[in-house]
Amino acid sequence: MLVTLLYLFCITNLVKILMEKTNTIYKDIRFWLVIISLFLLIWMTLQSYPAG
DSSP states (O other): OHHHHHHHHHHHHHHHHHOOOOHHHHHHHHHHHHHHHHHHHHHHHHHHSOOO
């Protein structure tokens, strides 16, 4: 449940960043921070499952 909420928060934050009209440098930094955190979350989720 908590992992699902983290995914939803990352996706909604990414959508908000893409839809807002602010300074491009600030927007780019926030965009890459969200993308990196989303990939880290995906990697940690995949690492937590047993190998099989």
